[in-house]
Amino acid sequence: MAPALSTNTSATTASATAAVGEDRAPATGVRIDHVHKSYDGRSVLDDITLDVRPGEFVCLLGASGCGKSTLLNLVAGLDRPSAGTIEVPGGRPALMFQEHALFPWLTAGRNIELALRLRGVPRAERRAEAERLLRLVRLGGSYGKRVHELSGGMRQRVALARALAQDSRVLLMDEPFAALDAITRDVLHHELTRIWSETSLSVLFVTHNVREAVRLGQRVVLLSSRPGRVVREWTVDIPQPRRIEDAAVADLSVEITEELRGEIRRHGRD
Amino acid sequence: MAGTETERPRTGEGSRAGDLAGGDLAGGDLAGLEAGLDALDAVPVKRTPLREVLLRKVLPPVAAVVLVLVVWKLLVLAGVTDDYKLPDPSAVWGALRRLWLEGTLFGIVWTSVSRGLLGFLAALAIGTPLGLLVARVPLIRAALGPVLSGLQSLPSVAWVPAAVIWLGITDSAMYAVILLGAVPSIANGLVSGIDQVPPLYLRAGRTMGATGARGAWHVLLPAALPGYLAGLKQGWAFSWRSLMAAELIASSPDLGLGLGQYLENARTDSDMPGVLLGIVLILFVGIAIDLIVFSPLERRVLRSRGLATR
Ligand SMILES: Nc1ncnc2c1ncn2[C@@H]1O[C@H](COP(=O)(O)OP(=O)(O)O)[C@@H](O)[C@H]1O
Numbered sequence: 001m002a003p004a005l006s007t008n009t010s011a012t013t014a015s016a017t018a019a020v021g022e023d024r025a026p027a028t029g030v031r032i033d034h035v036h037k038s039y040d041g042r043s044v045l046d047d048i049t050l051d052v053r054p055g056e057f058v059c060l061l062g063a064s065g066c067g068k069s070t071l072l073n074l075v076a077g078l079d080r081p082s083a084g085t086i087e088v089p090g091g092r093p094a095l096m097f098q099e100h101a102l103f104p105w106l107t108a109g110r111n112i113e114l115a116l117r118l119r120g121v122p123r124a125e126r127r128a129e130a131e132r133l134l135r136l137v138r139l140g141g142s143y144g145k146r147v148h149e150l151s152g153g154m155r156q157r158v159a160l161a162r163a164l165a166q167d168s169r170v171l172l173m174d175e176p177f178a179a180l181d182a183i184t185r186d187v188l189h190h191e192l193t194r195i196w197s198e199t200s201l202s203v204l205f206v207t208h209n210v211r212e213a214v215r216l217g218q219r220v221v222l223l224s225s226r227p228g229r230v231v232r233e234w235t236v237d238i239p240q241p242r243r244i245e246d247a248a249v250a251d252l253s254v255e256i257t258e259e260l261r262g263e264i265r266r267h268g269r270d
Numbered sequence: 271m272a273g274t275e276t277e278r279p280r281t282g283e284g285s286r287a288g289d290l291a292g293g294d295l296a297g298g299d300l301a302g303l304e305a306g307l308d309a310l311d312a313v314p315v316k317r318t319p320l321r322e323v324l325l326r327k328v329l330p331p332v333a334a335v336v337l338v339l340v341v342w343k344l345l346v347l348a349g350v351t352d353d354y355k356l357p358d359p360s361a362v363w364g365a366l367r368r369l370w371l372e373g374t375l376f377g378i379v380w381t382s383v384s385r386g387l388l389g390f391l392a393a394l395a396i397g398t399p400l401g402l403l404v405a406r407v408p409l410i411r412a413a414l415g416p417v418l419s420g421l422q423s424l425p426s427v428a429w430v431p432a433a434v435i436w437l438g439i440t441d442s443a444m445y446a447v448i449l450l451g452a453v454p455s456i457a458n459g460l461v462s463g464i465d466q467v468p469p470l471y472l473r474a475g476r477t478m479g480a481t482g483a484r485g486a487w488h489v490l491l492p493a494a495l496p497g498y499l500a501g502l503k504q505g506w507a508f509s510w511r512s513l514m515a516a517e518l519i520a521s522s523p524d525l526g527l528g529l530g531q532y533l534e535n536a537r538t539d540s541d542m543p544g545v546l547l548g549i550v551l552i553l554f555v556g557i558a559i560d561l562i563v564f565s566p567l568e569r570r571v572l573r574s575r576g577l578a579t580r
């Protein structure tokens with residue numbers, strides 16, 4: 001597997017690497033350090049500094065177009081920051097998209113096996129491992145199903161299983177449930193928290209849905225728009241058997257929504 | 271916010287999964303809900319029974335052929351034109367019987383079909399890497415892309431005179447004409463297949479470590495397969511057409527008797543049943559190869575991806 005994935009640019013390299021060696025012994029999680037990103041001179045992300053600790057579940061919240069996907073792509077190594085560093089000491093992170101991104105020429109099980117194969121799992125072990133991952137997302141009987149035979153929620157569960165098949169320490173999720181109906185999304189929130197609690201994954205979960213962020217995250221980080229900056233963050237200490245309709249979830253959501261609205265209004269005044 | 275706090279979030283939360291199952295959505299409840307959701311919107315896939323396939327796919331073309339024969343026979347009976355221009359269907363049947371009894375029928379068909387298939391395979395071997403290069407290397411695309419598209423609309427019969435001057439009336443000339451007809455189709459099919467691959471697949475592949483050659487093999491090529499197959503199908507049609515044009519124009523006794531030469535010989539003998547038989551055989555071979563080779567392949571690929579409903 002690839003060693004620590006890091007993208008260095010001149011500005012901040014030395015300090016960031018030094019810091020890692022000193023105070024972060026378990027080499028997992030994500031460290032985003034003073035990251036800037038601009039496209040054609042237009043700044044999309046501005047000075048983002050954000051850590052995801054090992055095993056932590058962080059929700060990144062922001063209006064549409066504020067640069068959430070851009071940031072995840074940078075962390076996933078699909079693109080390079082214009083300045084600043086991103087370190088993912090646990091190796092290449094897994095990434096889940098809003099669209100399932102499953103390969104339609106493969107069955108559900110084979111999609112997972114491809115991820116296993118690319119990871120270097122020997123052929124003899126792939127089948128059993130794929131079956132195990134499908135059971136983990138409660139799709140035990142779906143190994144031979146084609147992607148188009150699955151419902152939207154089932155597809156996202158297979159996509160989750162495929163992401164888990166990469167055996168990354170870090171799971172990046174880019175609005176993975178945004179296209180699902182409320183009840184299906186609710187079920188998937190439940191599955192995701194269950195799986196996260198059974199593994200030692202660090203999750204960076206992007207959403208524009210405040211309630212979803214509060215339902216899932218240990219921490220909610222709010223990004224501003226144009227350019228994207230970290231505005232504020234909340235620690236969510238509602239104990240984890242949460243429901244999206246819990247009063248505590250609702251209360252915090254109201255508070256965060258107010259802040260988000262304020263951010264969006266600011267652009268109207270400019 | 272920078273992580274000075276080193277506590278592992280896991281500790282003391284070992285029972286979290288259990289709590290969850292007992293908490294908001296009880297375990298059985300959730301499984302039931304999930305099963306209900308899956309059943310509600312999973313797409314049912316059913317296979318069409320053989321009888322229905324026969325009824326809906328085989329019967330209509332057979333009926334159409336019979337209709338053509340009936341109209342033909344009626345025109346002959348009505349005496350719309352001279353016998354030597356429009357012979358009775360039975361005369362064409364007689365010509366076919368004669369070829370069969372002489373034992374030359376298969377030889378004639380095979381001469382052309384083997385040339386066509388061999389030429390097609392050569393076109394495949396050239397067109398595929400060419401398409402890959404054009405699709406993936408911007409400079410080559412800029413240089414060759416327009417040429418390939420242009421060549422595709424050039425009737426390949428236009429190459430026959432040049433091929434004959436360069437190579438004489440030989441098998442090589444035939445193959446040259448086939449290649450010039452089929453290579454652009456195959457290459458263009460692959461290019462458009464690759465162009466239509468959703469970028470999302472490539473990004474998903476890259477996050478899983480499918481980059482470079484592994485990315486091409488595991489993601490890019492399978493994703494481009496439908497467009498590639500469409501190109502192959504068209505490539506075969508072009509191969510066959512080019513070959514017939516070449517055989518008709520550049521016929522020589524040294525070359526062995528193929529369908530094109532058979533047709534040309536029938537014309538010089540003013541043998542109208544032979545001419546019609548030649549046309550029917552050429553049509554038949556073109557359709558048969560498509561039905562036996564390309565259509566099943568294409569249908570299988572499309573159906574496995576949920577792109578074809580029938
Ligand atoms: N490849 C790109 N080239 C130019 N602009 C881009 C590119 N990718 C994203 N952007 C711009 O960056 C901004 C943030 O996009 P994105 O990260 O997709 O937002 P979000 O995911 O928060 O909705 C948008 O204004 C978008 O137009």
Ligand SMILES: [Mg+2]
Nearest residue numbers: 068069070174
């Ligand atoms: Mg986005």
